[in-house]
Amino acid sequence: MAKGIWVVIEQNKAEIRKVSLEILSQARTIADKTGDPLVAVILGKGIADLAKTVAAYGADKVVLVEDDKLADYSTGAYTSVLNKLIRKDEPQAVLLGNTAVGKDLAPRLAQRLGVGMASDCTGMEYDEANFLTFKRPIYGGKAFAEVSSNTRPVVATIRPNTFALGQQDAAKQAEVVNETAEIDAADLRAIVKEIIIAASERPELIEANIIISGGRGMKGPENYKVLEECADVIGAAVGASRAAVDAGWIEQKFQVGQTGKTVSPTLYIACGISGAIQHLAGMSSSKVIVAINKDPEAYIFNIADYGIVGDLFDVVPLLTEEFKKLK
Amino acid sequence: MNIVVCLKQTFDTEAKIVLDSTGKIDSAGVNLVINTYDEFAVEEALKLKEKFGGEVTIVSMGGDRVQEAIRTALAMGADQAVLVNDPSIAYADEAAIADILAKAVATIPYDIILTGRMAVDDGSSQVGVRLAEALDIPSVSSILKLDVEDSKATATREIDGGTEIIETTLPAVFTAQKGLNEPRYPSMMGIMKAKKKEIKVLTLADLGTSAADMAAKMNAPKFSLPSARKAGIKIAGEEAADKAKELARLLREEAKVI
Numbered sequence: 001m002a003k004g005i006w007v008v009i010e011q012n013k014a015e016i017r018k019v020s021l022e023i024l025s026q027a028r029t030i031a032d033k034t035g036d037p038l039v040a041v042i043l044g045k046g047i048a049d050l051a052k053t054v055a056a057y058g059a060d061k062v063v064l065v066e067d068d069k070l071a072d073y074s075t076g077a078y079t080s081v082l083n084k085l086i087r088k089d090e091p092q093a094v095l096l097g098n099t100a101v102g103k104d105l106a107p108r109l110a111q112r113l114g115v116g117m118a119s120d121c122t123g124m125e126y127d128e129a130n131f132l133t134f135k136r137p138i139y140g141g142k143a144f145a146e147v148s149s150n151t152r153p154v155v156a157t158i159r160p161n162t163f164a165l166g167q168q169d170a171a172k173q174a175e176v177v178n179e180t181a182e183i184d185a186a187d188l189r190a191i192v193k194e195i196i197i198a199a200s201e202r203p204e205l206i207e208a209n210i211i212i213s214g215g216r217g218m219k220g221p222e223n224y225k226v227l228e229e230c231a232d233v234i235g236a237a238v239g240a241s242r243a244a245v246d247a248g249w250i251e252q253k254f255q256v257g258q259t260g261k262t263v264s265p266t267l268y269i270a271c272g273i274s275g276a277i278q279h280l281a282g283m284s285s286s287k288v289i290v291a292i293n294k295d296p297e298a299y300i301f302n303i304a305d306y307g308i309v310g311d312l313f314d315v316v317p318l319l320t321e322e323f324k325k326l327k
Numbered sequence: 328m329n330i331v332v333c334l335k336q337t338f339d340t341e342a343k344i345v346l347d348s349t350g351k352i353d354s355a356g357v358n359l360v361i362n363t364y365d366e367f368a369v370e371e372a373l374k375l376k377e378k379f380g381g382e383v384t385i386v387s388m389g390g391d392r393v394q395e396a397i398r399t400a401l402a403m404g405a406d407q408a409v410l411v412n413d414p415s416i417a418y419a420d421e422a423a424i425a426d427i428l429a430k431a432v433a434t435i436p437y438d439i440i441l442t443g444r445m446a447v448d449d450g451s452s453q454v455g456v457r458l459a460e461a462l463d464i465p466s467v468s469s470i471l472k473l474d475v476e477d478s479k480a481t482a483t484r485e486i487d488g489g490t491e492i493i494e495t496t497l498p499a500v501f502t503a504q505k506g507l508n509e510p511r512y513p514s515m516m517g518i519m520k521a522k523k524k525e526i527k528v529l530t531l532a533d534l535g536t537s538a539a540d541m542a543a544k545m546n547a548p549k550f551s552l553p554s555a556r557k558a559g560i561k562i563a564g565e566e567a568a569d570k571a572k573e574l575a576r577l578l579r580e581e582a583k584v585i
Contacts, residue, residue: 075456075465075466075467075468076465079460099487100469100484100485100486100487101486101487103452103468103469104456104466104468104469106453107421107452107453107454107456107457107460108456108457108459108460108466110422110453110457111422111425111456111457111460111461112460114422114544115422115544116420116421116422116543116544116545117421117422117451117453117545118545119421119450119451119452119453120450120451120452130546136450136451137450137553138448138449138450138550139338139342139344139352139447139448139450140340140447140450141553142343142344142552142553143344143346143352143550143551143552143553144550144551144552144553145449145548145549145550146548146549146550146551147545147546147548148545148546149544149545149546150543150544150545150546151544189464189465189495189496189499190465190466190467190493190494190495190496190499191493191494191495192491192492192493193481193491193492193493193494194491194492195486195489195490195491195492196489196490196491196492197488197489198488198489200488204487204488206487207487210584210585234585252505252506253485253506255505258340258447259340259363259364259447259505260505262450266584267578267582267584267585277340277341277343278340278341281340284553284556287584288578288582288584289556289559290574290578296561301558301561302556302558303556303558304558304559305559305560305582306559306560306562306574306577306578306582307558307559307560307561307562308561308562308567308570308571308574309561310567310570311567314567315567315570315571318567318568318571318572319571319574319575321571322571322572322574322575323575323585325575326575326579326585
């Protein structure tokens with residue numbers, strides 16, 4: 001019988017994405033229940049040292065695939081390598097982060113394996129009949145679907161910030177297995193020519209613990225610096241509503257909402273955002289929501305934990321000063 | 328250059344979601360539209376056709392109502408359409424949909440397949456990528472720019488924290504991200520012309536397969552609605568400074584998030 005829970009660890013220049021460790025932490029609690037070995041698989045270049053980290057987060061076994069051709073993510077090569085490893089080991093589940101890489105890799109891998117997949121999950125539990133049951137937001141969070149697979153392994157991507165990081169145990173040992181990559185020409189039909197990383201000291205929107213977002217009330221592109229100053233004091237990412245993006249005030253990649261990013265930060269501060277259903281769809285799973293809006297009737301106050309009725313251009317700079325005092 | 332656009336009809340993103348008496352998502356009275364991201368795919372296909380010639384074929388799956396969405400795409404300028412409409416499909420998951428679309432697409436000559444990066448209803452972002460795998464061709468997902476030259480394409484893809492430029496052989500699948508283009512509105516002339524364009528309706532039998540062969544790998548989902556978030560407190564005070572101070576205190580001491 002198939003055994004094992006696999007977590008595909010996403011790393012960039014030998015730095016592990018937080019979501020991978022979140023998944024590992026949650027998978028550890030499931031593996032403790034089922035007795036399945038928890039396997040972390042890492043593809044890349046210069047990754048040998050990462051084995052210690054994933055072991056500390058609970059991996060029983062670490063599979064390392066080191067190759068120049070895997071240095072940067074590419075759909076073809078990563079799918080091919082993982083497909084072969086998974087077919088050899090036949091695990092029960094293969095889990096990835098719902099990141100740009102995960103969203104591209106997981107469906108391709110699931111299709112090649114001929115199995116079902118659950119996307120962008122915000123819940124994962126052991127279930128005797130189906131091994132794992134997942135909860136996932138649909139219609140931009142306006143409803144939930146509970147899904148499970150009748151094929152093995154089940155593939156799933158997990159939304160960043162869904163599960164808490166577990167305690168690290170530096171003493172935990174894991175078996176480390178080095179595998180070689182066999183990549184053929186068909187795997188390299190699409191190749192990465194260039195990677196352009198936008199210079200930013202701020203955290204990535206989908207993984208940020210705190211997000212401060214501005215909407216129509218921002219009035220213009222020049223005013224985002226008010227939010228940026230606040231963001232830099234509390235280590236937040238900056239986001240925006242569709243209204244602000246469509247007005248051309250801020251790049252589309254900052255859009256939070258049903259046609260933008262879906263985020264689940266610990267704290268979401270909505271400034272000058274009315275609370276259109278489109279926007280709520282992207283941020284309503286935030287743990288604590290703050291609304292700052294001039295209009296006391298703005299819908300956003302109906303879902304905010306804390307609200308301030310006031311002009312964001314007065315309130316936000318004052319709030320920035322208060323946050324500085326807390327440091 | 329022959330282009331296929333896979334399109335899904337979805338609820339309007341402003342739609343309120345309710346469950347019917349059997350616990351399924353209730354579509355009664357809901358305004359149905361072309362999935363937002365598929366509109367970008369249609370637009371990109373039309374731009375490629377304008378540049379290189381060829382035909383744009385819309386491929387979709389679903390019931391009779393899907394014809395409305397297809398007509399809109401035809402009115403935008405697509406040439407023809409194929410709709411897989413088979414009542415014997417009880418539940419199609421992403422794998423089944425990709426396999427069925429692959430069979431439908433295989434009946435059409437194509438150099439490029441475009442679709443949205445995700446559907447705004449189930450949000451699963453799987454079908455486009457799975458379709459490429461089912462057809463054994465490369466895919467580039469979440470694209471912001473597409474340049475085609477001879478039998479090669481160069482696409483800019485959105486990644487976390489930036490973009491990457493990918494070069495691929497054709498045929499290939501590209502999934503559209505917001506920012507790729509601005510979809511056109513159908514013109515009056517386009518709407519008139521669309522009425523005469525063919526929508527070929529196919530069953531699974533027409534595609535040489537059956538519902539049993541296309542069985543879902545996922546179990547049919549159970550739906551629920553989220554518990555409504557309750558309104559919290561509006562911080563009282565005369566001066567903005569007092570309110571800001573109180574908010575910072577609450578975030579630190581009560582919510583413990585700062």
